Amino acid sequence: MALDAELLSQIGLWAAAVLTLVTLSYAIGDHPIFRTVLYLFIGVAAGYAAAVALQDVVLPHLVYPLLDEIAGTSSMDVMELGVRAGLSLLLLAKLSPRTARLGNPVTALLAGIGAALAIGGAVQGTILPQIGAAAGIFDVSALDLALQGGYYGESIQIIFDGSIVLLATVSTLAYFHFGAASRGKQEPLRSIFIDALAWVGSIFIAIALAALFSGVLLAALGALIERVVFLQDAALLLPGVP
Amino acid sequence: MSYHSAQNPEDDLPDWLRALRKRQEQESTDSSESEDASGDSTDPAEEPEPAQDPDWLSEIRLRYQRGKEPAEAAAEEGHLDDTKPRRLRAMGNALAPGELEPPADQEDSGPARLRGGDKSVQQEEAQLPPENFFEESATPSRTPAFSEDEPSITPGELPGWLQALRPGDFPKEDSRSEEMLPGSAEGGPLAGLSDVLPADPSITQVETAPVFSSRLEITENQGLHAAAFTKLLREVEGPPEDEARRVARPKRVLNIGIAAVLFLSVLFPLLTRSQSAVRPDPQFFPETTSVYSMIDVLPAGAPVLVAFEVQPALFGEMAPLVSVVFAHLLERQANLVFISTRPAGPALAERLLQVQFAASPAVATGTYTQLGYLSGGMAALRSFIADPRSAVLSTASVDDPWQSPTLEPVRQLFDFALILVVSSSAEDGRAWIEQSADLLPGGLAGVTSAQASPLLRVYLHSKPQTLHGLVSGLQGAALYERLRGQETGLGRTYWDAYSYGLGAIVLMILLGGLYGRLIKLKPEKPAAAEVQRGA
Numbered sequence: 002m003a004l005d006a007e008l009l010s011q012i013g014l015w016a017a018a019v020l021t022l023v024t025l026s027y028a029i030g031d032h033p034i035f036r037t038v039l040y041l042f043i044g045v046a047a048g049y050a051a052a053v054a055l056q057d058v059v060l061p062h063l064v065y066p067l068l069d070e071i072a073g074t075s076s077m078d079v080m081e082l083g084v085r086a087g088l089s090l091l092l093l094a095k096l097s098p099r100t101a102r103l104g105n106p107v108t109a110l111l112a113g114i115g116a117a118l119a120i121g122g123a124v125q126g127t128i129l130p131q132i133g134a135a136a137g138i139f140d141v142s143a144l145d146l147a148l149q150g151g152y153y154g155e156s157i158q159i160i161f162d163g164s165i166v167l168l169a170t171v172s173t174l175a176y177f178h179f180g181a182a183s184r185g186k187q188e189p190l191r192s193i194f195i196d197a198l199a200w201v202g203s204i205f206i207a208i209a210l211a212a213l214f215s216g217v218l219l220a221a222l223g224a225l226i227e228r229v230v231f232l233q234d235a236a237l238l239l240p241g242v243p
Numbered sequence: 244m245s246y247h248s249a250q251n252p253e254d255d256l257p258d259w260l261r262a263l264r265k266r267q268e269q270e271s272t273d274s275s276e277s278e279d280a281s282g283d284s285t286d287p288a289e290e291p292e293p294a295q296d297p298d299w300l301s302e303i304r305l306r307y308q309r310g311k312e313p314a315e316a317a318a319e320e321g322h323l324d325d326t327k328p329r330r331l332r333a334m335g336n337a338l339a340p341g342e343l344e345p346p347a348d349q350e351d352s353g354p355a356r357l358r359g360g361d362k363s364v365q366q367e368e369a370q371l372p373p374e375n376f377f378e379e380s381a382t383p384s385r386t387p388a389f390s391e392d393e394p395s396i397t398p399g400e401l402p403g404w405l406q407a408l409r410p411g412d413f414p415k416e417d418s419r420s421e422e423m424l425p426g427s428a429e430g431g432p433l434a435g436l437s438d439v440l441p442a443d444p445s446i447t448q449v450e451t452a453p454v455f456s457s458r459l460e461i462t463e464n465q466g467l468h469a470a471a472f473t474k475l476l477r478e479v480e481g482p483p484e485d486e487a488r489r490v491a492r493p494k495r496v497l498n499i500g501i502a503a504v505l506f507l508s509v510l511f512p513l514l515t516r517s518q519s520a521v522r523p524d525p526q527f528f529p530e531t532t533s534v535y536s537m538i539d540v541l542p543a544g545a546p547v548l549v550a551f552e553v554q555p556a557l558f559g560e561m562a563p564l565v566s567v568v569f570a571h572l573l574e575r576q577a578n579l580v581f582i583s584t585r586p587a588g589p590a591l592a593e594r595l596l597q598v599q600f601a602a603s604p605a606v607a608t609g610t611y612t613q614l615g616y617l618s619g620g621m622a623a624l625r626s627f628i629a630d631p632r633s634a635v636l637s638t639a640s641v642d643d644p645w646q647s648p649t650l651e652p653v654r655q656l657f658d659f660a661l662i663l664v665v666s667s668s669a670e671d672g673r674a675w676i677e678q679s680a681d682l683l684p685g686g687l688a689g690v691t692s693a694q695a696s697p698l699l700r701v702y703l704h705s706k707p708q709t710l711h712g713l714v715s716g717l718q719g720a721a722l723y724e725r726l727r728g729q730e731t732g733l734g735r736t737y738w739d740a741y742s743y744g745l746g747a748i749v750l751m752i753l754l755g756g757l758y759g760r761l762i763k764l765k766p767e768k769p770a771a772a773e774v775q776r777g778a
Contacts, residue, residue: 028502030495046555046587053586058618062635111622118621118678126677130705137706212697216716218748219693220560222509223717226740227559229509 018235021228063089135170138163169205176202299401501751508747512739520742522735523722530703531719534688534712535726537661538568543576545660546653551583551592552664552671557692558591561667563733564720566599568663568690571727573603577660578649582614582636584624584671589615612644625678628656657683665690669698676702676709688712690719717741 023038066082069075075082088107095104138159147156175198181189191199236242461469511517525532541547553561572579581592593613600606614636617623627634631653632645644650653659656679664687666672672691676699679687686709691699693716702710714723718741720734729735 029499049590050586053616054618057616114622115620118625122621122625122674122677122680126680126709127673127702127705130680130707130709131701133706134701134704209697213694216692216694216697219716219718219745220557222741222744222748223560223563223693223737224557225505226509226513226717226737226744227562229506229740230513230737231559233510233513 014235014238018232021232025228135166138166168201172198172202173205174202175199176206299405504747504751505744508743509740512743513736517739518735520739522725522738523718525722525726528719528722530700530713531722532712532726534568534690534714535571535723537688537712538571538575538577541572541575541577541660545575545577546580546649546658547572547577547661547663548580548582548656548659549592550662550664550666550671550675551581551588552585552666552668552675553588553591554585554667555587555591557667557694560692560717561665561690562595562599563717563737564690564714564723565595565665566733567720567723567727567729568665568714569595569600571723572663573600573605576605579605579611580614580644580650580659581612582617582627584617584620584674586616589613610649612647612649614644621674621678624674628679628682631656657685662687663690664688666695666699667692669695672699673702680707680709686711689714691715693717 020038020041023034026032027035063085066075066077067086070077070079070082091104091107093104094100094102095108144156144159147153147159175195178191178195178199181191183189512520553565569579581589583589583592596606596611605611617627617634617636619626619635623634636644645653656662662679662683662685664672664675666675666689669691672689672695676687684707688711689699691713696713696715699710699713699715702708703713714720717734717737720732721738721741722734724732724734
């Protein structure tokens with residue numbers, strides 16, 4: 002007997018409300034029910050991902066074409082299908098320690114391609130544009146234009162922005178400079194100049210980390226508000242509540 | 244008093260022992276007198292009547308007696324003599340051959356029987372109690388295995404089962420002295436036979452366990468490493484149990500207090516439906532205004548690619564933000580095309596559309612396109628950006644989405660009128676930006692969580708610009724609604740709770756910092772008081 006869609010919706014609503022309350026109860030301390038719900042979330046997420054991978058990737062792109070090929074109704078190129086099946090089998094060989102070496106070429110292929118794409122993307126998409134942005138602040142043409150136009154306030158702002166960016170970039174790089182001159186039998190020591198720059202750099206690093214932390218905090222606050230509103234709406238559905 | 248003195252050792256015995264000795268001597272005298280009176284010339288050591296033995300045992304004794312030659316017996320005795328303890332050998336040498344087997348009456352006298360022997364042996368023996376003292380008092384006299392004077396007994400026949408039980412090689416009697424003989428069995432079929440059963444079970448042979456050195460032999464370098472590791476473990480070791488308990492309780496109270504303040508500060512504006520907090524000013528957030536402008540100029544029916552990289556955990560935060568942007572897109576009649584590199588992405592996008600925009604004509608008629616889950620991580624993403632039509636899509640096996648009228652004009656990625664990356668994490672947004680930097684001169688627009696905003700914001704200022712607009716967090720949602728002139732919406736509903744909650748967080752951080760500063764200024768308690776409190 003198929004369950005009514007409305008009933009299923011109600012069950013889902015109350016299950017979500019109970020799970021939300023249990024999760025929020027972590028504020029009073031860790032307890033077994035919270036851990037159970039935690040494991041439930043992890044299990045559901047992993048199970049869903051596996052199901053999607055199986056249904057949307059493995060079956061339609063490997064298993065069904067193979068079955069079609071066996072049945073003689075395949076429209077896929079045999080060579081392509083062979084490559085897919087062969088690489089999949091080699092990757093499956095990783096499951097057993099005895100045959101794990103057979104899967105090394107496939108793993109190396111995946112890791113190598115991933116690393117190459119990550120490095121290439123970082124260079125082209127992050128490092129070079131960031132260097133360009135840092136260098137662009139010291140473009141004196143904008144300052145010239147501002148001075149010629151009599152925009153002295155803007156001129157000061159351009160100089161101030163450039164100085165801040167320069168100081169932040171150099172001092173942050175100095176913070177991660179760990180080179181030190183040898184002093185015979187005494188332990189090596191950084192120069193005072195680098196030390197002073199590193200101290201300034203630590204301030205900028207602290208500001209950057211504070212910004213990241215505040216972002217996480219704001220995201221969590223947004224999620225909390227959404228859950229509180231959800232609980233409020235669920236409570237309004239309780240019998241006897243106006 | 245020492246036994247080494249010249250006095251009779253009998254004088255040193257306690258009264259009870261002397262009385263016992265006297266009684267035994269009296270009994271012995273009585274029995275010898277009665278034997279003399281009966282006229283028998285039996286040896287004092289002669290043992291009970293042979294008639295008490297069973298027939299089979301008598302037969303064995305007889306066989307043994309017949310088969311043993313005198314010379315063999317003498318040789319055996321000499322051989323066994325080597326096995327005697329040194330003390331006994333010394334005694335044997337000291338005594339005359341005729342005295343080797345002392346009479347029974349002398350045995351009872353203990354050390355006194357050794358008066359004519361070696362002095363050292365005498366002194367050694369004098370320190371010991373009489374050898375047969377315990378045997379006489381605790382056990383009856385021992386029955387020898389056989390006697391030379393026994394009359395021959397008619398051999399009997401052993402039952403078959405007993406013959407099978409008896410050992411094949413019957414032990415030979417030896418002529419060792421009684422002191423050397425192990426204990427003989429006192430009952431059963433082996434009664435009287437010695438050396439058949441071990442007198443001392445092996446369990447009684449207690450030896451001191453060998454002592455092995457427990458010290459490790461290590462090099463100096465290994466010692467240094469061990470010391471460093473010990474120090475490391477000591478440093479990471481948690482506080483003592485009492486200290487942990489003392490700290491844990493206030494910490495739990497503090498946690499509950501913070502949670503209560505935060506919960507109430509969020510709940511109060513929601514219950515009162517307050518809308519008093521001022522929404523953000525658009526002039527301070529040009530990146531949000533850029534996104535609004537990009538969407539606002541889209542022509543009707545323009546294909547818009549939405550990369551929906553949202554994690555379920557942050558869907559609640561993203562929902563108000565994505566809702567207001569999608570509402571704008573649907574209002575502009577854009578053709579939405581969804582794709583995700585996360586397994587849960589397509590399902591969450593579908594849920595948002597069905598819950599928030601079920602009444603929208605585009606959603607109701609299903610004119611949007613789901614490309615589904617793009618498996619393969621960064622490699623698949625790069626492949627899709629380089630050539631979208633050749634990418635392996637999860638929905639391709641069901642129905643080729645590129646054949647739909649919406650995607651017919653799209654050949655490359657830059658054919659989309661707008662590419663919107665909806666991301667809850669900075670990594671997903673950065674992957675799209677980095678992989679498309681050289682292929683998308685027009686760049687992307689971002690709709691991100693508040694936690695991804697600080698890391699993605701730098702791409703707004705990069706040269707060349709790879710991110711052309713950014714809307715992030717609840718603040719972005721409230722701002723976007725304000726740009727659209729909306730007075731109702733999730734952003735507006737949540738904005739007061741967000742502002743109050745943020746105010747409470749700032750207040751608690753300030754108070755916590757102030758408390759920490761005051762604690763530092765407070766003079767430390769004396770060490771003695773600290774120890775007393777810990778105890």
